[in-house]
Amino acid sequence: MGTSVITTKKIAVILGVVAVIAGGVFVTMVLQGGRSGKVSRSPERLVFAVAALLDSVPVLVAHHQGFFVQQGLDVEIKFYSAGKDALAAVRRGEADFATVADFPIMLAALDGADIRVLATISKSGRENSIVARKDSGITVPAHIRGKVVGVIPGTTSEFFLDEFLVMHGIPRSDIVVVELTPGETVNALLSKRVDAVSTWGQHAADLLKGLGDNSIRFFAQETYQMYWNIVASRNFVAGHRDTVQKVVTALDQANSSIRNNADGAKKTAMEAFRVDPAQLREVWPDYEFDLALDHTLLLTLESQARWAMKQNRTTVREVPNFQEFIYADALRRIKPAAVSVMR
Amino acid sequence: MSIRKRLAVMAVLPLGVALLVSIYIASMDRRLDDNVKELQFVTALAQDVFDLNFLSDQYLIYQERQIKAQWLVKHDAIGNKLADKLQAGQGNDNLWLRLRRTHKDMGHIFTQLSNDLEVRGKFTTTGQLSDRNERLAGVLLIKAREMFSTVVRLAGSKQNELASMRERLNLSVIALFMSLALVISAISAISSRTIITSIARLRRGMDIVAAGSLDHRVERLADDELGHLATTFNGMTERLQSADANMRNSVAALRQEVAERKRAEEKARDLNNKLEESIAALEKEIANHRQTGEELRNKERLLILQSRQAAMGEMIGNIAHQWRQPLNLLALIVQSLPECGEGGELRAEHLKACTEKSMKVIFHMSQTIDDFRNFFMPDKEKVLFRVCDAVSRAVSIIEGSFAGSMIRIDTQSAGDPVINGYLNEFSQVLINILLNARDALVERNVDNPRVTITINTRDGKAVVVIADNAGGIPEEIMEKIFDPYFTTRGPDRGTGVGLFMSKTIIEKNMNGSLTARNVGEGAEFRIEV
Numbered sequence: 001m002g003t004s005v006i007t008t009k010k011i012a013v014i015l016g017v018v019a020v021i022a023g024g025v026f027v028t029m030v031l032q033g034g035r036s037g038k039v040s041r042s043p044e045r046l047v048f049a050v051a052a053l054l055d056s057v058p059v060l061v062a063h064h065q066g067f068f069v070q071q072g073l074d075v076e077i078k079f080y081s082a083g084k085d086a087l088a089a090v091r092r093g094e095a096d097f098a099t100v101a102d103f104p105i106m107l108a109a110l111d112g113a114d115i116r117v118l119a120t121i122s123k124s125g126r127e128n129s130i131v132a133r134k135d136s137g138i139t140v141p142a143h144i145r146g147k148v149v150g151v152i153p154g155t156t157s158e159f160f161l162d163e164f165l166v167m168h169g170i171p172r173s174d175i176v177v178v179e180l181t182p183g184e185t186v187n188a189l190l191s192k193r194v195d196a197v198s199t200w201g202q203h204a205a206d207l208l209k210g211l212g213d214n215s216i217r218f219f220a221q222e223t224y225q226m227y228w229n230i231v232a233s234r235n236f237v238a239g240h241r242d243t244v245q246k247v248v249t250a251l252d253q254a255n256s257s258i259r260n261n262a263d264g265a266k267k268t269a270m271e272a273f274r275v276d277p278a279q280l281r282e283v284w285p286d287y288e289f290d291l292a293l294d295h296t297l298l299l300t301l302e303s304q305a306r307w308a309m310k311q312n313r314t315t316v317r318e319v320p321n322f323q324e325f326i327y328a329d330a331l332r333r334i335k336p337a338a339v340s341v342m343r
Numbered sequence: 344m345s346i347r348k349r350l351a352v353m354a355v356l357p358l359g360v361a362l363l364v365s366i367y368i369a370s371m372d373r374r375l376d377d378n379v380k381e382l383q384f385v386t387a388l389a390q391d392v393f394d395l396n397f398l399s400d401q402y403l404i405y406q407e408r409q410i411k412a413q414w415l416v417k418h419d420a421i422g423n424k425l426a427d428k429l430q431a432g433q434g435n436d437n438l439w440l441r442l443r444r445t446h447k448d449m450g451h452i453f454t455q456l457s458n459d460l461e462v463r464g465k466f467t468t469t470g471q472l473s474d475r476n477e478r479l480a481g482v483l484l485i486k487a488r489e490m491f492s493t494v495v496r497l498a499g500s501k502q503n504e505l506a507s508m509r510e511r512l513n514l515s516v517i518a519l520f521m522s523l524a525l526v527i528s529a530i531s532a533i534s535s536r537t538i539i540t541s542i543a544r545l546r547r548g549m550d551i552v553a554a555g556s557l558d559h560r561v562e563r564l565a566d567d568e569l570g571h572l573a574t575t576f577n578g579m580t581e582r583l584q585s586a587d588a589n590m591r592n593s594v595a596a597l598r599q600e601v602a603e604r605k606r607a608e609e610k611a612r613d614l615n616n617k618l619e620e621s622i623a624a625l626e627k628e629i630a631n632h633r634q635t636g637e638e639l640r641n642k643e644r645l646l647i648l649q650s651r652q653a654a655m656g657e658m659i660g661n662i663a664h665q666w667r668q669p670l671n672l673l674a675l676i677v678q679s680l681p682e683c684g685e686g687g688e689l690r691a692e693h694l695k696a697c698t699e700k701s702m703k704v705i706f707h708m709s710q711t712i713d714d715f716r717n718f719f720m721p722d723k724e725k726v727l728f729r730v731c732d733a734v735s736r737a738v739s740i741i742e743g744s745f746a747g748s749m750i751r752i753d754t755q756s757a758g759d760p761v762i763n764g765y766l767n768e769f770s771q772v773l774i775n776i777l778l779n780a781r782d783a784l785v786e787r788n789v790d791n792p793r794v795t796i797t798i799n800t801r802d803g804k805a806v807v808v809i810a811d812n813a814g815g816i817p818e819e820i821m822e823k824i825f826d827p828y829f830t831t832r833g834p835d836r837g838t839g840v841g842l843f844m845s846k847t848i849i850e851k852n853m854n855g856s857l858t859a860r861n862v863g864e865g866a867e868f869r870i871e872v
Contacts, residue, residue, distance in 0.1 A: 166475050167455075222448045223482045259437075290437060296489040303481040310474075337499035340492040 043074035044243055049086035049095035052079045053201045054287055055228035056099040057269050058121045062254035064268050071246035081182040084154045096236055102227040103156040106304040109325050110314040114234040116327040119248055119291050122228045125221030126286040128160035131207045132196035134214050141168040141218050148176040150188045150197035156226055159304055161198035163224045205279050227297045237327050248330040251291055258289045292338040293331050298322045345567040349534045353527055360523040371512045382501040389494040391421045396487040403480050406460050418450055442493045449486045452479050541569035557584035669704040676701050728766040730798050730805045731756055737773035748785050756798040760805030762872050764853040772845040776809045776868045783813035807870040815861035
């Protein structure tokens with residue numbers, strides 16, 4: 001009996017030691033395995049071309065809160081005044097990713113660009129607007145007729161102005177369109193070089209602030225909702241699927257962080273864009289930060305392509321199959337319900 | 344915790360956990376039902392959105408009023424559902440907000456589109472109208488698609504949530520049962536280990552105690568039945584140790600006692616040996632003494648014989664002294680007979696008178712012989728006798744010799760004491776003392792020799808004091824006069840046993856005392872009985 005008790009105790013001790021060692025080895029392997037992709041290799045350097053709009057906040061949050069680093073990415077942020085410019089940087093190979101709206105993507109596609117949309121990171125129906133001077137006699141949309149309107153060509157500004165005119169039955173020939181750069185819109189309107197401008201975000205805010213009561217703003221949120229997207233070149237996506245996956249994952253984490261910690265995201269936005277806090281609080285609800293790939297993006301792109309062809313903005317006579325410009329695998333892998341693009 | 348309680352816990356724990364699991368499953372089931380209902384609602388909503396999209400397409404193709412009416416009814420129905428959802432406090436997340444916004448946008452766009460189609464005269468150019476309608480139709484389709492996508496996402500989200508809840512439920516149940524199994528296993532293992540350890544310690548303690556180490560105590564065990572058993576066992580061992588110590592002490596005491604007894608036995612044996620040796624020596628001594636005693640007795644017998652012979656000589660002398668006068672009387676009678684015959688005076692009466700007279704003298708002489716013979720016969724039993732009588736008898740025996748030596752005997756009596764003893768021996772003592780006085784008086788040729796015998800009583804004892812005027816006993820021999828064979832006279836006249844025998848008779852046979860001292864003109868012997 002005494003011997004059996006001792007034997008049982010010995011067996012229990014041995015099993016315990018074996019279990020502890022096995023557990024330790026397992027945990028070590030798991031930890032090392034988990035870290036191997038992150039730590040054992042040096043971080044992958046990426047350049048992100050970011051348009052300086054609040055729509056791009058998810059990228060900034062992912063960068064500032066270390067979600068890129070957690071994915072083993074060393075991301076360099078390069079700011080551009082418009083998504084069109086950020087996309088151009090990608091097309092030139094100066095950046096790996098870009099934040100850009102639907103309209104520049106459509107134009108790039110018509111231009112034969114080899115790009116892929118990886119995900120929509122935010123949507124907003126009030127990002128674009130027409131800001132006008134009241135002293136130019138503009139108090140309702142119909143007053144635009146016969147006025148000089150500034151527009152930023154190749155951007156949603158251009159499409160939005162057309163949408164606005166169509167919806168309000170104003171022929172384009174009834175207005176004088178002046179092409180401006182994003183930075184010129186503010187001075188152009190303040191100096192009364194134009195009576196109104198089709199612009200976005202911070203420029204609109206600066207104009208409202210500069211004109212004060214002399215300003216009026218028109219939206220077209222019911223008919224136009226801007227999709228703010230992440231784009232990379234086709235070749236990059238084909239050669240860096242893991243990297244793309246990590247970027248999309250980091251952006252999804254950033255979007256979750258924005259929903260759970262809006263104040264943190266606002267702080268990041270204020271630091272990045274020098275936005276007035278009161279203004280930021282006012283416009284923040286206009287943005288819907290949700291990582292998705294909705295089929296409506298394709299419908300929007302197709303609609304814009306038809307418009308572009310009708311406006312003779314392209315030599316292409318056939319609406320492209322924008323499905324070929326969508327890369328949904330990365331998002332589908334981490335968030336399948338967010339992908340509703342038809343295949 | 345006691346083993347009984349532990350077993351009770353192990354028995355009750357599964358019931359408790361089963362109850363918790365049941366409550367949890369019921370709760371989760373209710374939530375699952377809620378989610379299923381919500382999923383059903385979203386699915387129905389998706390069907391409505393699909394129908395609305397179908398009606399949108401139909402209207403864009405045919406542009407008929409009844410389709411518009413159907414579209415508006417369906418749009419209102421969806422709006423009502425969304426409103427109900429909002430009132431129910433649900434649908435505040437982004438997808439529901441987007442759904443409501445898109446629904447609202449669709450309504451506006453459809454209204455604008457239908458109005459445009461119905462009031463064509465509003466627009467200045469057909470081209471403009473066509474552009475606007477095309478744009479509105481496109482937006483309507485986009486909104487419809489967006490709405491459908493949103494509903495699908497909602498449905499997917501609900502499905503995922505439902506699946507997640509089911510998975511969580513399953514995992515929770517599994518985890519709970521695994522936890523229960525682990526807890527029970529842990530309790531069982533701990534309890535078993537505790538019990539086995541306790542039993543092993545008890546067993547080891549018992550083995551050690553059984554091997555004789557009564558100072559061993561079982562280590563402190565758990566606070567359970569085995570712990571109590573260990574405490575009891577320790578108490579029992581303690582009592583056993585105490586009893587053992589007592590027994591050991593008893594055994595040691597017994598051993599010591601046995602050793603002491605052995606030593607005593609050895610001593611006794613030694614003593615016995617010594618005693619035997621002493622006895623042997625004593626026996627030898629006794630034998631020697633016997634031999635000596637025999638010799639002494641022989642000597643005593645010889646002395647007694649000598650003494651008796653001397654006494655007999657004395658007696659014969661006394662008889663002769665007693666007989667001298669009767670013999671002279673008898674001679675005179677006999678001598679008178681011839682004279683009487685010659686004188687003719689011899690007659691019968693005279694003869695008869697002479698004969699009677701002679702016979703009287705002869706009887707007196709015979710009586711004298713009997714007296715002497717009886718005097719020298721030893722007494723056999725103690726008798727009461729008067730001291731004065733004993734003194735008279737002794738004096739009567741020796742008075743002849745004293746008279747011959749012209750020694751006067753004065754007897755003074757103050758009372759008439761009585762003694763219970765041996766009369767003849769007492770008289771013999773008196774004679775011995777008187778004869779010694781006579782011899783001393785004769786030897787020292789004392790003038791007016793005399794012996795005074797005083798009889799009186801003191802302290803209830805009879806006292807006889809015999810004093811002479813012979814000059815006393817020399818002091819240097821005073822202590823030796825009662826020793827046997829001590830005499831101041833030559834061997835031809837004294838045996839040296841007279842006073843020794845006298846002291847023996849008075850002190851040993853009659854429990855009295857015989858002492859001597861010098862007083863006045865001579866020695867004084869004092870007999871107290």
